[in-house]
Amino acid sequence: MAATPRIARGPRIRAAPPQDKREAILDAAIRVFAKRGFFQAQVADMARNAGVAAGTVYLYFKGKDDVLVSVFERTMREAIDEARALVATVDDPVERLRRLAHLHLGRLGRHRDLAVVFQVELRQTTKFMEQFSAAQLREYLGIIRDVIAHGQAVGRMRPEVSPTLAAKMLFGALDEMATDWILSDRPRRLEGSADAVVDIFVRGIAPASTAGVEHAPDGPVA
């Protein structure tokens, strides 16, 4: 979303076809992983869901593991790109966090299956994930960390707080909202928790002077 519009340069012959199936398989995989869990999911299910034969999966992926990793990477790439684009657009540190939280919970809230895969399945597989994609997670956390560090630099956030720890803390808090949302039955909107979480968090890392000062949730910040 909000992807940098690719300048239609060059012909780009043989555009979509080959990757159509790859995408279809990834989408099907998300559904199946969400419903059955990674280990219980069968490659044949993914294939059927994607409308291809089981063998075809192996034309696009090295194996079942690779499909999961690819789901992770595709999503993280999008998330990172969106987060980067957001930071480039908004200047106020607090507003940046607020919008990042909305982005995060919004994405998961819109794709429940994706949320399940990320909150539930990817954890359990962390073991083999370590070898592959920890870098992207770090990158994502790094964006939050940098926003906080920048906030400290401009005096909007308390300097003695570790930006790294604070970033993890915010991420963890949002994560818990997502996990909780998945496990609960009530059909409330996940994104609805974003402001409250960020509010508490921002107060928590606000400089002593600003504390108590209403941090203008929606005010003319950016």
Next chain:
Amino acid sequence: MAATPRIARGPRIRAAPPQDKREAILDAAIRVFAKRGFFQAQVADMARNAGVAAGTVYLYFKGKDDVLVSVFERTMREAIDEARALVATVDDPVERLRRLAHLHLGRLGRHRDLAVVFQVELRQTTKFMEQFSAAQLREYLGIIRDVIAHGQAVGRMRPEVSPTLAAKMLFGALDEMATDWILSDRPRRLEGSADAVVDIFVRGIAPASTAGVEHAPDGPVA
């Protein structure tokens, strides 16, 4: 703790034995689950690790699933009991949270394998966990929530914050510390993050007036 000193006499023939093996299997299971992950763990491994035959596992558990559930339940029961005992001992709301955080991270930090199982394996299996033990998780969260609600009642915490949401937020933040600790290689102490997390969190939910005020860790509060 402080078990009633058994008068060293009397028959007491064949007293404890039966549960020795059950505990041994649970401990072994934690090690194996931590190393291989639930689905890749083999019952035979658990048994070997516990020093019993594979079939013996089935004398104490209904199956592999039951072992995992039992690990969860045993640990949660302990955690809940400890948390309850703590709340009964300490009165200051902020101190309660600080001590709960130490308890939480301390326990996981002391048993890395247990931490892995809880942060990684139990997530992925949430699916079948839902049916069994969601109640205990809710109970644990409920303790935190009540502490916050009480803090609000006594004016130590901002009343417009949802105690439920705040509890999840704190839990999620601590959780992320644990997950991050597991995935990182540096041998720092997990419990070391407790104060920083609680500090930010407590500031985040502090009443406007108290913000910035040092939250007298052990002072004569109650």
Next chain:
Amino acid sequence: MAATPRIARGPRIRAAPPQDKREAILDAAIRVFAKRGFFQAQVADMARNAGVAAGTVYLYFKGKDDVLVSVFERTMREAIDEARALVATVDDPVERLRRLAHLHLGRLGRHRDLAVVFQVELRQTTKFMEQFSAAQLREYLGIIRDVIAHGQAVGRMRPEVSPTLAAKMLFGALDEMATDWILSDRPRRLEGSADAVVDIFVRGIAPASTAGVEHAPDGPVA
């Protein structure tokens, strides 16, 4: 049944005890084999049913197989003894067959579980039965065969019929009645089929002259 009343001679010290359990296990085995089938039956079930511990079974039997063989042998011994006693009492060949059929179907009809074991379980296990107890089956069939041969000798049965084949035929016919009775739900009496079967059979092997002649069921034959 109708066992020759043992003259109460001698003290018979230490009478029942030792074999009480053996008998109890055999009886329990019949019930369990009938309900679950030999291969699905568990030794532990038999033991529980007999009111003893699993290990006790091995004090009286070499193993599960031996229990089945013993059930067979105990029953066959009784059947053979009864059949012999009958033949010694009755002289008329036709009446002998009639009474043998009643004995056979009566015994099975009275103990449905025993019938199930004999008609169903013992067949499938014939393989390992061959090695043990084929002899007793032959002995039982031999009694029938001898009755027929005697019937031929006294002119009551057609001489050109093979007594061996005829014996098997009668046995098979009775057997089918039992099998059918087991599989059917209707609570009719198994022994009720005895006369009809024998009637047809006896006519089938009757000398040409006697055919159609009522075979004087109980009349003064001998």
Next chain:
Amino acid sequence: MAATPRIARGPRIRAAPPQDKREAILDAAIRVFAKRGFFQAQVADMARNAGVAAGTVYLYFKGKDDVLVSVFERTMREAIDEARALVATVDDPVERLRRLAHLHLGRLGRHRDLAVVFQVELRQTTKFMEQFSAAQLREYLGIIRDVIAHGQAVGRMRPEVSPTLAAKMLFGALDEMATDWILSDRPRRLEGSADAVVDIFVRGIAPASTAGVEHAPDGPVA
């Protein structure tokens, strides 16, 4: 039989294959069941015998049970079809029974393994067979019963005999021949007993007047 001669041309690419393996597995299963017995038979053996991998069995059958049931059903279908065809061809009631007996014993005599499975294995498994295939057995018996009932209608058989009981009796007698043949070592032909059994049986249910009268085996009856 007498398959329509396929014109030897045309594409006919990949015509039969799919069921080749299924049939091969069924044939192999008969051999293995005959040799080891159902419960002792291993799926892997069946597969090896059929020249396929173990997993392949599960492409054609739901499980081991299903293989046995399928053996039964395939054979019964053939037997019933043959019996029906025979009845449609022959008119004389006695001759019908004679030919049915030959068919029955001939089939088993030609395939000793099949005979073993039918006489031995299928009995012991009657328990789970009840749920599946009792109908076909009844159908088979029904054919015999109808032949007898018809024989009574045309005055060739005694009317006071129950056709159902008589059918079971004949079936049981033939059955015993087969079982006995299996257990015996002598290499005599099983089908050789057919005439003798039918002869006795037919005399047994013959009308008083006809008794003793040679039952014109092939004469112009119908």
Next chain:
DNA sequence: TATGAATGAGCCTTCATTCAT
């Protein structure tokens, strides 16, 4: 004798992956 906890060999079944078509 009797017990029953413990053993561990054995096997059915699943399913990721391959490969001939």
Next chain:
DNA sequence: AATGAATGAAGGCTCATTCAT
């Protein structure tokens, strides 16, 4: 590129049997 029938390794679970008590 696509298919899907075939493969075969792998592992959870059962249960007959043993043996320390």
